[in-house]
Amino acid sequence: xxxxxxxxxxxxxxxxxxxxxxxxxxxxxxxxxxxxxxxxxxxxxxxxxxxxxxxxxxxxxxxxxxxxxxxxxxxxxxxxxxxxxxxxxxxxxxxxxxxxxxxxxxxxxxxxxxxxxxxxxxxxxxxxxxxxxxxxxxxxxxxxxxxxxxxxxxxxxxxxxxxxxxxxxxxxxxxxxxxxxxxxxxxxxxxxxxxxxxxxxxxxxxxxxxxxxxxxxxxxxxxxxxxxxxxxxxxxxxxxxxxxxxxxxxxxxxxxxxxxxxxxxxxxxxxxxxxxxxxxxxxxxxxxxxxxxxxxxxxxxxxxxxxxxxxxxxxxxxxxxxxxxxxxxxxxxxxxxxxxxxxxxxxxxxxxxxxxxxxxxxxxxxxxxxxxxxxxxxxxxxxxxxxxxxxxxxxxxxxxxxxxxxxxxxxxxx
Amino acid sequence: xxxxxxxxxxxxxxxxxxxxxxxxxxxxxxxxxxxxxxxxxxxxxxxxxxxxxxxxxxxxxxxxxxxxxxxxxxxxxxxxx
Numbered sequence: 231x232x233x234x235x236x237x238x239x240x241x242x243x244x245x246x247x248x249x250x251x252x253x254x255x256x257x258x259x260x261x262x263x264x265x266x267x268x269x270x271x272x273x274x275x276x277x278x279x280x281x282x283x284x285x286x287x288x289x290x291x292x293x294x295x296x297x298x299x300x301x302x303x304x305x306x307x308x309x310x311x312x313x314x315x316x317x318x319x320x321x322x323x324x325x326x327x328x329x330x331x332x333x334x335x336x337x338x339x340x341x342x343x344x345x346x347x348x349x350x351x352x353x354x355x356x357x358x359x360x361x362x363x364x365x366x367x368x369x370x371x372x373x374x375x376x377x378x379x380x381x382x383x384x385x386x387x388x389x390x391x392x393x394x395x396x397x398x399x400x401x402x403x404x405x406x407x408x409x410x411x412x413x414x415x416x417x418x419x420x421x422x423x424x425x426x427x428x429x430x431x432x433x434x435x436x437x438x439x440x441x442x443x444x445x446x447x448x449x450x451x452x453x454x455x456x457x458x459x460x461x462x463x464x465x466x467x468x469x470x471x472x473x474x475x476x477x478x479x480x481x482x483x484x485x486x487x488x489x490x491x492x493x494x495x496x497x498x499x500x501x502x503x504x505x506x507x508x509x510x511x512x513x514x515x516x517x518x519x520x521x522x523x524x525x526x527x528x529x530x531x532x533x534x535x536x537x538x539x540x541x542x543x544x545x546x547x548x549x550x551x552x553x554x555x556x557x558x559x560x561x562x563x564x565x566x567x568x569x570x571x572x573x574x575x576x577x578x579x580x581x582x583x584x585x586x587x588x589x590x591x592x593x594x595x596x597x598x599x600x601x602x603x604x605x606x607x608x609x610x611x612x613x614x615x616x617x618x619x620x621x622x623x624x625x626x627x628x629x630x631x632x633x634x635x636x637x638x639x640x641x642x643x644x
Numbered sequence: 645x646x647x648x649x650x651x652x653x654x655x656x657x658x659x660x661x662x663x664x665x666x667x668x669x670x671x672x673x674x675x676x677x678x679x680x681x682x683x684x685x686x687x688x689x690x691x692x693x694x695x696x697x698x699x700x701x702x703x704x705x706x707x708x709x710x711x712x713x714x715x716x717x718x719x720x721x722x723x724x725x
Contacts, residue, residue, distance in 0.1 A: 257696045257697075259700050273700060293703070385674075438675075439684060440674050443683050451714070453713065495714050523711075526711065526714075534688075540688070554717065559686065569712065581705075609713070631704075633704070637696055
C-alpha cells in the first residue's frame, strides 16, 4: 500500500524561501498484535528544494511481517486440520479456536520518487514513480498532479491522477475460487499464471485559508480497481445446517471476490491554530460498489510547550459497514453465492485508535519524536445467522495492537 | 451500523457539507494578506503535518480495514495480511 500524497501541502504560500534545502524524515515503527501479526517498518522520506523552485522528493520503506493471520474459516466444536498454502504440511486448530495460519511471513521494499516544478508563479506540476516488491507481490505505479493558487494563494485547487499495476504470485498458486482446500500433499485446483490488478485514481482537492488561524482542506478521490482482487489465502467454512460444525467433506472453500471495484472517498480536514496549540480534525466518508461504506473521524491536538517541545494526543474512530458478499460461513445444501469472503476486514466493524506523540527539538534544529498508540477493532461476535455450535463462539474476535514509533527529522543543507 | 456510527456519520456529513458550501460560496472573500501568515506558517499547521506518520498509519489501516485513502490518492495494494 502506498499513498501518493501529492501537492496537498505546502501550496499555500506559507514558505516562499528560494534557498536550496534538504529535509529528511526517518522513522522506525513496531506493530504487534497479541497472538497474531508482528511487524517492523522503517521509512526514510526526503525532500530537496532547489533554488529554481523545483522540489525533488523520495521515499524508501522497508517492512517485515511475521505471525498468524485469520484464514476466514469458522471455529468448530471439533479439532480442525488445515493444509498450508504451499500444499506441504498442515496445522491443527483446537476446538473453539479461531483458525489462524501461523506461517505468515513477508518482507516488502517500496521506493517512490517525484518532482514538483513551477509552471508559473501560481501553478505547479508534479509527477512521480512508485515501485514495491515482496515475496509474492509486485506493484508499479505512476502519479501526476497539477495545482493552481488563487486569491493571493489563499485558495489552492489540485487535480491528481495515479495509475498502478500489481501482480501476485502466491505460494502454492492461486486457487480456483470456491474449490475445496485439498488434503496435505494434493495439489489444489489453480488459476493459470500470476494474478494481476490495475488501479486508477483520480482526485480533486481544495485547500482554503479561512483566516489567520484556520485552514480547510477538502478532497474527493475516485478509484477504479480491476482484475484479481481475491485473497488466495482466505477461505470459508461450509457448515452443517443443524450442528454448525464443518460438513464431512470439502468443508473449506477458497473465497471469491468481484473483479471490479469502484471507490469514492470524500475527505475533509480543518487545521486550527489556537494561539499556542494546534488542532486538526478530519472526517472521511468512504463508499464502494462492494457495498462497503465507512465513516472515519480523526482528531489530533498539538499541545505546544515552547522550545520546540510538544505532546500530541491522537484519537481516531472508524465505523465500517460490511461488503455485500461478506459471509462468516457458508451453509451446506444452500446454493453458492456469486461471490463470498469471510475475511473479517470486509465485515462490519468499529475501530478505535488512541495514543500520544511527543516531539522535541534536539541538536541543531533536528526533531525527535516518540509515538505510542493502541488500536482496537471489534465487530459482530455473535451474528444472528450463527447456526448450532457457532452460536457459542466468538465469530469476530477483537483484534488489538500496540504501535510504537521513533522518528528523527533533520536538514542536510541549511 | 451502530447508533454511534449513525450519529458520527450525520455529524461528519454536516461538517463536510458546511465546509463545501463555505468553500464554494466564500472563497473569494476568505483568506489573509501575505503579512498575516505568521500562525499559518508555524510547524504543525500544514494540512498533513506528519507525512511519515500518515504513511505508516495508512499502511496499517490498509492492512486491517477495507476502507482506504482520503488525504491523497490511495493507490493499489500489497499482499498485506
